[in-house]
Amino acid sequence: MPDNSSFTNQIEDLFAGAQYTPSIDINEDPRVFVRLVLGLSSPNESDIGLDPSIQWTIENGRKVRGVLITRGSDNTEIVYPLLNVDPFFRRNNIRGRCTTCWRVSDPVSGEELLVKDSWRAGHSISEYAYLQEALGISGVVQMVSHGPERGQTKDFRGFENDFPGDFENRMETRLAMKCYGDPIVEFTSAKQLLCALRDAIAGHKRLFKKGILHRDVSIQNVVLGKPEAEPGDCGVLIDLDMATRRGEDGFHPHTDWRIGIPLYQSIMVLSSNSLSQPLPHDHLDDLESFLYILTHILYSYDCHGALHEVDDLLTDWDECSGTIAACLKESFLARQFLPKNISMRWPSASLDVFRGFKDLILPMVDQKVALTLARPENGPEILKALMLDAEHHYNGVIRLFDTGIAALEKDDNYEASSILQRRSTSPQTLLQPPAERSYLKRRSDGYPDSQPLVKRLKLKTSSSFSSSDTDSSSSDSL
Template sequence: MTQGPLPTPLVGHDGDCSRGTQVKFDSLKKHINTPGFSFETTQLSFASRFGGDVPRNPEINAFLRDEELYDFAEEEWATITQDIGHSCLVVQIQRLMTRLVNYFKYTSRKVRTLRQQPVAVNVSHKDKSDEQWNLQAVPDIVVTGAGWAYRPRHKGEEIDLKSWEGNILQTSSAIIVRFDEELETTEDRIKLEAAFYALELFRTQGNRLFCFVLLVTEERCKLFYYDHGGCLETPLFSIHADPVLFVWYLLLVSSPNNEVLGFDKTIRWNSKLNIRTLVTDNENKEDVQYRLLDLDPVFRPRKIRGRATTCWEVEGKDGERKFVKEAWRKDSSTVAPEWTMLQRTKGIEGVGEMTAYEQDWSLDMLRYPFSHPQFDNRIRVRTTMKAYGKTLDFFDSREELLYAFRDAVAGHRNLWDAGILHRDVSINNILLGNPNAPPGQRGIIIDLDMAVQLGAKVALPKASKRVGTPPFMSTNILAFSIKKNKPNPPRRDCHSHLDDLWSFFYVLCWVCFSAPGPERTKYEKILDMWGEDGKRSLQAKRAFLLGIELGNHKVPPSFGPIFDTLVSGLYEYLADIDETFRKTLLALADGAQGVFRGDVDKYAQKHYEGYLKIVDGAIEAAGKERQGQAVVAPLGDLTLNTPQGKKKTGAQEKGEAKNAEKQKGRTKA
C-alpha cells in the first residue's frame, strides 16, 4: 500500500494564500465566536489531568540550575530580553525547548522552526463590515514526534523540513511566538490562528482526541487546548516571574506520551509494515483490530466543535471490508442515537447495515476536572458498518448512476415505511452498491445521525437549519429556517418525506451540472451558492428551479438527453405535488398540535411511487440505448466540482489526480 497524498496544501509554496485557506479562516472566525466555544480554565485543571506525566517542580528547578538559562537573581530568562527581535525570539524559544527535550531525554521529540507564510484574509464582522487581517497560516514552531501516533517518514522521501506541509503529519503541538505588545490589539487574530492550527491537525492527522497550541511572548505565555467541544484557555502569566510554570507548559506540549498530547491509541501506525490499524468493538463487544484500507479517512471533520464525523474503510483478518464511522454525539440530545436506529433497520433493502457499535470517550472525561454549566458534553460513538461502494458521484456509467439513485430513493421509502425519516439526504450519504449487487442494493442510503423515529401518531419534526447539509436542503426547510417570526398555529413548518425527495433531486442536479459542459463556469457559481447559509442558498435554489422551469438549464450533453428529461421530469413532478401537499399540511395542522405521520402516509406512498416511476423511465430509456435503439453521447472525462459548504469525501479532498485516473476509464452507457 502506498501513502495517500496530503489534503489540499494550506498555502502555496510561494507564500500566497489559496482561496480555500481564506475561506477557512473566515468560516473559522464565525465558528470560534459562537457561544460556548471557549472557556477559561486554570493551570491547576491541567496539572490535575496531566501532572503525573510531566516532570515535577523539583526536577524542573534542577533543569533551571543545571542549564543556567534562567537568572534567579534578576528573575528573568537570560536570552529572552525586552528588546529582542521576533526571529531571535523564535530561535531562543526553539533552543530552550530543544535543551528541555534533550535534558529530560524525550528522544522521540524534535523542535523545529518553520518558514512563515503570511496571509491577508478578509474577515466578516457581526455588523456585516469587512476588515483585512494579516495572519500566519503556519505556526512559528512545532514539536514533532515519531512512533505509533505519527505517519512514518521514508528513506529517500523529499521533505521540506522548514514548511508545515513537510511536518504536519508528525506534529505533536504547535507554538505561536508574538510580541507582548501585540496581544492587546491582535488577540482575536491570534486566537483565530491558534484555532486554524488545531483544525489542520484534526483534519490532517485523523487520530486526534485533542491537541495543544501554546502562545509565547517575550513576557508572557498561555495555553490553548482544543477538542471537539471547542477550546479551553489559561490566563496569561509571566514567564520571568514564574519560570517553573513556563517550563511545565513547554514540557507538557513536548510530552513523549502520545496520549498526553491527545492522540487516540486505538488508531496506530505500523512503520515496518507501512500500515495503519484501528481497534474497536465487534458485535460481541470484544476488541477487534482492522487494517485501514486507506491511510487517510474517507471523510473528515470540517470544524473543530461539533459531531466531527470521521469515517474509515477497513479490512478484517478474514479479508472482509467494513466501514467505521465515529462521531461525537451531544449527551443532551433528544434525538435517538444512530446505533439504535441502525438496530431497527437491519435487513432493510437499500439502507446501510450496522454490524457493531461502541461508546467510549466523552468530553467530560477528556477535560476532567474542568466543568462549566454552559458546556455541552459529547460522547464519541463508533459504528461499524458493512462496506459498500464510494459516494454517488464516483459512478462508472450512466446506468450505474441511475440504478444507485433509484435504489437509494427506494431505501428512503423503506425507512419511511419502518417509521424513520432520514432528514439528511446528501451526496455523501448516498453510496454506490457493491459490484454485482442485486436490485434494491445497487444504491445505499446511509447516515442516520439526523433521523427521527415516527410512529403513526407522532408529529413530523419541525424544520431546522441545523438538520441537513445546506447545498441539498429543500427550499421549504431553508425558508422556515430564516424566518425571524416563527408561524403561530396552524403551522406547517415541518420536515416531511417530500423535503427529502427534494434533497435527492438536488443531489442528482449537483452530479449532473457539475460535469464539464459549455456553461460549466456558470453552474459552478450556482452550486457554490447552494452551499451558502440561509437566505443566499434559498435565493440561489429558487433561481435555479425557475431556470429549469423555463428550460434555461440543460444537463451537460455528456450525459445525453435521458438525464435532461429526468431532471425536468422530476422537477415538474415535485413542483406539482409540493404545492398541493403544502396546502394539505396546512389543513391538517389547523387546530392540531402538529401533523402526524399517519395523517400523511397515504400521500407519501403516492409521492414515492410517482418519483420512482420517473426514475424507472430513465433507466428503461438507458437500457434501450444500450441495446442500440438510440445513439448516446459518451460521458467522457468528467471532473466533478465540489461546491463550497458541501461535506466532502476524503477521496475528493485528496486530489483530482486519483479521480481523473478513474474517470478516464469511464465508458459510454
C-alpha cells in the same frame, strides 16, 4: 530585559473550545513546571492526548502500517488492520463532529470495511441506533459492529459537575460498516445514475416505514453500489448522523436550516430560519433533496460522467441562502423548459425522469408554502394527510425511475442489435481482417472509466464537509 519566567498551558479542544491555565511563575511553582515537562514527555499516549486505540509500525521514521483496535457490542476486542496509514475522510472544522473515516480489513474474512469515528452532541441519539434498525434494508449503509461510547468531552474539561451554561457535551462513537463504491458523481452511464438514485430512494422509503427520517440527503451521502451489486443496492444512502425518529404525534421535528447542505435543502428547510413556526421536516423534504441531487448532476455532467462548466443555476443556489435560495428553487420548480446545452447531453429517458420528478414535487411544495403563509386552522390535518400519503409519493417517484431505466435498457438493446446486424451484413466484415487497436491513446470522443477527482465539481458551500425489493417497491406498504 523581558521576564520569561512565567508560562501558560493551553489546550485546544476541537469539540468544546480552548482551555488554558492562569499564568504560572516557574520560580514560584517549579514543581508545576516539572510536572508539565514530564507530562508532555510521557511515553503514555493517553497522557499527551493521543488515541491509543490506533497503533503504528514505524520504519525509518515513517508510519508504514497500523491497526485500529475497537470493541464490539459484546465488549470483545476487535483488531482491524488499517489499509492505509491516512484516513480517507476527515472533517477539519474548528468545532463539530470531527468525523474521521478509516479503511480497514476484516481480521477474519479479509473484507474491506469502513470505520467511522465521530463526536455527536450529547443530547442526540447515536447513529448506531438508526443503523441497527437499518440492518437488512437494501439501499442503506449496513453496520458491521459498534462499540460502547469511547469518551465524553465533559470528562476532559475539568469542570467536575459545575458546567458553564453554554457548554455542549459531545460523545465519541466508533462504528464499523460495509464499504461500497465510489461517490455517485463517479457514474459512467445514464442508466447507472438512475439505478443508483432509484435504489437510494427506495432505501430511504424503507427507513421511513420504520419511523426514521434521514434529513441530510445530499450528493455526498449517496454512493454507488459495488460493481457486482444486486438490484436494490446499486445506490446506497449513507451517513445517518442527522437522522431523527417520528414523534408520538406522528411528526418528525421541525425543519432546521442548520441541518444539511444548502445546495440540496428543500424549500421548507431553507425557509425555516425566517419562520416563527417552521413546519415539521417530512419525507417530502428529503425527496425534494433527491431531486436537487439529480439536478446538480444533470446540470454539471453529461450522460457518460464527464464534467462540464458549472451552470449559473447551481452557482446561484450555492451562493444564496435562506429565503432567497428558497425563492430561486420555487422558480426553478415552476420552470417548464430545460437549457438546450443540458438537454443535448442527456438521453430523453433521463430528461423524462427529471421532468416527472419536478412535476411530482411542485404541487406538494406549493401546498406546504401555502400552509406557512395562510396558517389555516386545519393545517395539522393537512400535514397529517400528506404524511399518510407518503407511500403514494415514494411509489410515484420510484415508478418514474423504473420507467426511465427500462427505456434506457431498451435503447441499449436496440443499439446493440443494430450493431450486430450491421456487422453481419457488411461485406467488409467478411472480407477484411479486423483493424489493429492501439492501446496507447484513447480516442478523442471516448471517456475514461473514471473521471479524475480533481476535475469533479467543487462548489463552495459553507456546510460541505461541515453520511429493494428487486421490483419497483410499489407493493411496500407504509
